[in-house]
Amino acid sequence: MSETTASKTAHERLAALEALLAGMGSVAIAYSGGVDSTFLAAVAHKVLGERMLAVTSAGHVAPERDIERTRAFCAERGIRQVVVPYDELSIPGFAENPKDRCYHCKKVLFAQMLEAASEQGISTLADGSNKDDEGDYRPGMRALAEMGIASPLREVGMTKAQIRELSREMGLPTWDMPSAACLASRIPYGDIITELKLKRVELAEDYLHDLGFVQLRVRCHGRDGELARIEVDAEQIARLAEPALREQVVGHLRELGFTYVSLDLTGFRSGAMNEVL
Numbered sequence: 048m049s050e051t052t053a054s055k056t057a058h059e060r061l062a063a064l065e066a067l068l069a070g071m072g073s074v075a076i077a078y079s080g081g082v083d084s085t086f087l088a089a090v091a092h093k094v095l096g097e098r099m100l101a102v103t104s105a106g107h108v109a110p111e112r113d114i115e116r117t118r119a120f121c122a123e124r125g126i127r128q129v130v131v132p133y134d135e136l137s138i139p140g141f142a143e144n145p146k147d148r149c150y151h152c153k154k155v156l157f158a159q160m161l162e163a164a165s166e167q168g169i170s171t172l173a174d175g176s177n178k179d180d181e182g183d184y185r186p187g188m189r190a191l192a193e194m195g196i197a198s199p200l201r202e203v204g205m206t207k208a209q210i211r212e213l214s215r216e217m218g219l220p221t222w223d224m225p226s227a228a229c230l231a232s233r234i235p236y237g238d239i240i241t242e243l244k245l246k247r248v249e250l251a252e253d254y255l256h257d258l259g260f261v262q263l264r265v266r267c268h269g270r271d272g273e274l275a276r277i278e279v280d281a282e283q284i285a286r287l288a289e290p291a292l293r294e295q296v297v298g299h300l301r302e303l304g305f306t307y308v309s310l311d312l313t314g315f316r317s318g319a320m321n322e323v324l
Contacts, residue, residue: 057209064203065094073098074197075164075172077157078128079109080117082207083175085221086214087200091173092126100167101126102160106133107242108152108229110249120220129163135231142240146186148231153190161194173197179207225262226317233266244272247304251275254299260287262315265300273306281314 068074068091076088078101091099103117114130121128136142138155145151161172174191176198191198200210214222230245244267251265260279268274277296279287287293287310297308 057205057212060203060205060209061090061213064090064199064205067199067203068094071095071171071173071197073100073169073171075100075102075160075167075169077160077172077174077196078103078117078121079175079227080113080120080221081175081227082214082221082224083177083200083210085120085219086210086217087173087175088120088126089124089214089217089219092124097127098169099126100164100169101128102163102172103128103130104133104156104160105130106135106156107245108135108231109133110230110253112253113227127167129167131159131163133159136240136242141231144231144234144236144238144240146236148236149185149187150190152231153187154194157190157194157196171197173199176201177207177210178204228317233264234272235266235268238268238270238272241272243304247272250303251300251305254303255279255296258292258296264315266311269307272304275300275305275308276311277309278311278313278315284310284312284314 073095074091076084076091076099078084078088080103088099088101101117101121103114105114117128118130120126133156135152135156138151140151141148157172157174164170164172174196176188176191177200180188180201190196211222230248231240233248234240234244248265248267252263255263255265255277260283262280264278266276266278268276277287287296293310300308
């Protein structure tokens with residue numbers, strides 16, 4: 048497909064998205080600060096203005112940096128935002144980390160978001176799922192279907208590449224942002240999720256980001272989360288393995304509470320924990 052054709056398709060789908068949002072009359076966007084939800088929030092605000100609301104969850108599985116990013120973006124653009132406190136670990140079965148953990152989490156989370164939106168006079172809640180999300184293992188999408196949550200990007204067939212392309216044209220700071228996922232995705236299915244493990248992962252990833260590593264995950268293994276398995280882009284593996292930096296990283300992660308620190312030679316891949324399914 049040529050660049051011109053790809054661009055035309057993206058703009059056609061953008062027009063369809065704007066028409067879809069306009070037809071809703073008002074909408075609340077489940078806004079995490081990632082590539083997809085930021086794009087959807089920006090387009091919805093352009094189309095609906097004050098009839099659009101951003102709803103952000105502030106829980107254990109959302110890095111504090113991400114929450115602060117949503118606040119800054121909404122403040123800069125004059126977008127109404129509600130931040131909903133959320134305790135994932137109180138959801139029955141969540142901490143046990145079953146394979147359908149995301150389903151149970153989404154059911155409770157989106158119920159709270161719907162309530163927050165309703166208090167602002169908005170009955171429709173939309174998330175940032177896109178066309179590419181249909182191919183991965185995503186039990187949370189079953190919860191969205193059961194609760195009637197709208198997925199406008201997926202409905203108009205917009206892909207991740209098109210979202211990034213349009214985000215860049217719109218000047219959105221997230222257009223080249225790395226793929227993100229909740230912190231619970233760093234813990235293997237069946238391993239108990241604790242607040243300590245989640246915070247340890249968050250601080251480790253913040254540290255690696257500050258060192259200049261962009262696309263990464265710190266997977267947390269072991270009953271007590273004693274093993275850190277670091278995934279970075281394949282072309283950055285050699286840098287992280289350099290003796291001085293390797294020693295520095297190992298020392299810091301041990302300070303955070305990890306006993307063992309390993310580097311995954313396969314490199315970063317989204318949904319790595321699903322490989323066992």
